[in-house]
C-alpha cells in the first residue's frame with residue numbers, strides 16, 4: 001500500500017487568509033499546506049480519506065486518475081466540502097462511488113449534499129454515491145479498516161487503522177487507552193493519551209509515535225501553521241518509507 005498525504009494543513013489551510021504570521025508569509029513551499037486528506041493506493045485502487053475543499057486541486061496535483069472510495073473521519077467543513085468534485089470520476093466511469101462514514105457524519109453529508117441524494121433533483125451532472133455507515137471494522141476493496149474513536153475537542157471523530165502498518169488518526173485531542181491498544185494491535189495496558197486543545201502538536205506526535213512504535217506509527221496530518229514541515233518528516237516519515245509527501 002502506498003499512502004500519500006494530499007493535504008496536511010489546518011482547517012484554514014496555510015497560508016491562512018489575512019494572517020500576518022511568519023509561517024503564512026514564508027517563502028518555503030513546504031509552508032504552503034492544503035486542507036487534510038490522505039490517498040491510499042493498493043491493488044490498483046485509489047481510496048481517499050476526507051475530501052477537503054482543496055480536493056480538486058490535490059487530485060490534479062497528484063494526477064489522480066481514478067477514485068474507488070471515500071472514507072470520512074468527521075463532518076467538519078474542511079473534511080467534507082470537496083465531495084461534490086468526485087462527480088468528475090463518476091461522470092466518466094458511471095460507477096457509483098462508495099462513501100463510508102459513521103452515522104452522524106453521513107447525516108451531515110446527506111444534509112449538505114441533499115441534491116446528490118435527491119431522487120427528484122431536476123438537473124443532471126451529479127455524482128452517484130453509494131453510502132455505507134461505519135459501525136465497526138469494514139473492508140474496502142479487500143483492505144480492512146478498523147475505526148478508532150478519538151476526540152477532536154469534545155467531538156468524537158474516527159481514526160482508522162489500515163494497511164497493517166499505517167494508522168490514520170486525524171486531528172484529535174486525546175486517544176483513550178483502548179483505542180491506542182487497538183491501534184497498536186497489542187495490549188500493553190498503558191495509555192498514550194495526551195490532551196491537546198484541538199490538534200496534536202509536534203511533541204505529542206513524537207510521544208504517541210514512540211509509544212506506538214515504528215511498526216504501527218500513529219499518523220496525524222492535521223497540522224497547525226506553527227508546526228514545521230521538517231518536524232513532521234522527523235516524527236513520522238523516517239519510520240514509514242511507504243509514505244509520500246507531494
Ligand SMILES: [Zn+2]
Pocket residue numbers: 015016019020021022023024025225
Ligand atoms: Zn499565519
Ligand SMILES: [Zn+2]
Pocket residue numbers: 074076152
Ligand atoms: Zn474537524
